[in-house]
Amino acid sequence: MNSxxxxxxxxxxxxxxxxxxxxxxxxxxxxxxxxxxxxDAEEVGQRTQLDAERSVLVDLQRQSKDLIEFxxxxxxxxxxxxxxxxxxxGISMKVREANMLNISQRYEQLAxxxxxKPNPSLPTMVRATLAFDDSYFKLLNWLGMMERIKPTMRxxxxxxxxxxxxxxxxxxxxxxxxxxx
Amino acid sequence: xxxxxxQIDDFKTDRKDITPxxxxxxxxxxxxxxxxxxxxxxxxxxxxxxxxxxxxxxxATQQRVAxxxxxxASTKAxxxxxxxxxxxSTDLEGWVLASRPLQPLxxxxxxxxxxxxxxxxxxxxxxxxxxxxxxxxxxxxTDSDKQLEKTLDAxxxxxxxxxxxxxxxxRGDLSYRASLVWQKPDGAQDTPASRTGxxxxxx
Numbered sequence: 001m002n003s004x005x006x007x008x009x010x011x012x013x014x015x016x017x018x019x020x021x022x023x024x025x026x027x028x029x030x031x032x033x034x035x036x037x038x039x040d041a042e043e044v045g046q047r048t049q050l051d052a053e054r055s056v057l058v059d060l061q062r063q064s065k066d067l068i069e070f071x072x073x074x075x076x077x078x079x080x081x082x083x084x085x086x087x088x089x090g091i092s093m094k095v096r097e098a099n100m101l102n103i104s105q106r107y108e109q110l111a112x113x114x115x116x117k118p119n120p121s122l123p124t125m126v127r128a129t130l131a132f133d134d135s136y137f138k139l140l141n142w143l144g145m146m147e148r149i150k151p152t153m154r155x156x157x158x159x160x161x162x163x164x165x166x167x168x169x170x171x172x173x174x175x176x177x178x179x180x181x
Numbered sequence: 182x183x184x185x186x187x188q189i190d191d192f193k194t195d196r197k198d199i200t201p202x203x204x205x206x207x208x209x210x211x212x213x214x215x216x217x218x219x220x221x222x223x224x225x226x227x228x229x230x231x232x233x234x235x236x237x238x239x240x241a242t243q244q245r246v247a248x249x250x251x252x253x254a255s256t257k258a259x260x261x262x263x264x265x266x267x268x269x270s271t272d273l274e275g276w277v278l279a280s281r282p283l284q285p286l287x288x289x290x291x292x293x294x295x296x297x298x299x300x301x302x303x304x305x306x307x308x309x310x311x312x313x314x315x316x317x318x319x320x321x322x323t324d325s326d327k328q329l330e331k332t333l334d335a336x337x338x339x340x341x342x343x344x345x346x347x348x349x350x351x352r353g354d355l356s357y358r359a360s361l362v363w364q365k366p367d368g369a370q371d372t373p374a375s376r377t378g379x380x381x382x383x384x
Contacts, residue, residue, distance in 0.1 A: 002200035002201075003200060004200055004202075004203050004207075005203070008203065008207055008210055011210045011211065011213075011214045012210070014214055014217070015213060015214055015217040018217040018218055018220060018221040019217060019220070019221075021221055021225065022220060022221045022224040022225055022228070025224065025225045025228035025229060025232070026224060026228045028228065028232055029228040029229070029231040029232035029235060032231075032232050032235035032236050032239060033231065033235040033238075035235070035239050036235045036236075036238040036239040036242060039238075039239050039242035039243055039246060040238075040242055042242075042246055043242055043245055043246050043249065046246055046249040046250060046253065047249055049253055050249050050252055050253050050256065053253055053256040053257060053260065054256055056260060057256055057259055057260045057263065060260060060263055060264070060267070061263065064263065064266075064267045064270070067267065067270050067271065067274060068266060068267070068270050070270070070274060070277075071269075071270040071273045071274055071277075073372050073373055073374075074273055074277055074372075074373060075273070076373075077373055078273055112276075113310070114272075114275045114276075114279070114310075114311075114312065115310055115311060116310055119272045119275065119276070120268075120272065121268070121269045121272035121273060122272060122273070122276055136291070140284060140287065140288055140291075143283075143284045143287070144282070144284040144285070144288075147282040147283070147284055147376065148282075148376065148377050149377070151280075151373050151376040151377055152276070152277075152280065153280070154276070154279060154280030154281075154307070154312070155280075155282070155283045155284075155305075155307075156306070156307050156312070157304070157305065157306040157307065158283055158284075158287060158304070158305050158306075159302070159303065159304035159305075159306075159318075160287070160291075160300065160302070160303045160304070161301070161302045161303075162301070176280075178276055
């Protein structure tokens with residue numbers, strides 16, 4: 001191979017290298033553009049997901065508005081729920097203050113379920129089983145007063161029957177106070 | 182022709198080319214080489230410019246995607262918090278609806294008893310699994326069926342509806358059992374104020 005031929009080959013190689021470098025730069029630009037296009041597509045997908053999430057949130061807020069407003073009124077009353085000891089003391093004090101003939105009182109703590117499902121927000125409750133024998137007016141007024149001053153307490157059972165003396169009646173009542181823990 | 186003595190040229194015969202000439206077409210090679218350099222300059226510059234534009238676009242898009250992802254995460258967190266609040270509210274509502282005061286109902290029943298009748302036994306008990314439902318047990322000494330109708334009217338006036346009633350009457354001893362379900366009147370809301378008789382300003 002003579003020098004002229006070698007020079008030609010070198011020129012050809014130079015052209016090829018120039019072409020390859022040009023192609024490489026073009027490919028790199030194309031790859032970056034493709035990545036940018038993919039990112040654009042991903043952005044569209046993410047925005048669609050965001051719109052869906054926001055729509056679900058708005059629907060949920062609309063559906064739960066009344067429920068949350070309703071329970072917001074009750075929250076402060078549930079916030080002061082006592083522990084078992086305090087709940088028992090609160091009821092027994094009211095029994096003593098009423099100056100009624102109290103035949104028996106029993107307190108127990110038990111799990112709270114609704115429709116066979118546990119209630120995680122109010123998992124337990126104190127159940128007070130009380131029996132009185134006194135006048136109708138005193139007993140019913142006391143029961144009404146308890147329901148008024150403890151609006152979150154519920155009467156689980158009330159039974160009236162003839163009492164041991166004259167016009168007196170016997171009242172068996174079960175009071176249930178929800179506990180937070 | 183005379184030649185100067187100090188001008189002595191070394192006449193030589195032309196040397197023959199060391200290598201034979203290339204064909205004429207190969208003269209295009211340098212031109213093509215320069216064209217390829219121009220091609221590289223133009224295409225390279227354009228490619229680098231496009232690459233920069235695309236990289237800027239990619240970076241901007243990635244930033245926007247990151248922002249949108251943050252918003253999605255924030256929205257999901259809000260939804261999770263709201264769902265937790267709904268769950269808790271549902272639990273509290275369940276208790277509230279199952280704790281309606283019974284004293285007014287007991288008073289309404291006892292007040293419905295006429296002069297020729299008397300209550301032998303009255304019981305109201307919440308269903309253990311559905312506490313919003315009440316089991317009514319009533320034993321009356323009465324001389325008329327109308328007394329029971331009057332008592333049931335009083336119960337209905339308190340917005341309770343009886344379900345599955347059973348009734349027996351043996352020589353003036355009337356026994357009545359039913360389940361009672363509170364029917365929420367239109368627009369009525371069971372609020373703390375309605376139970377305590379005070380403004381709802383908290384306990």
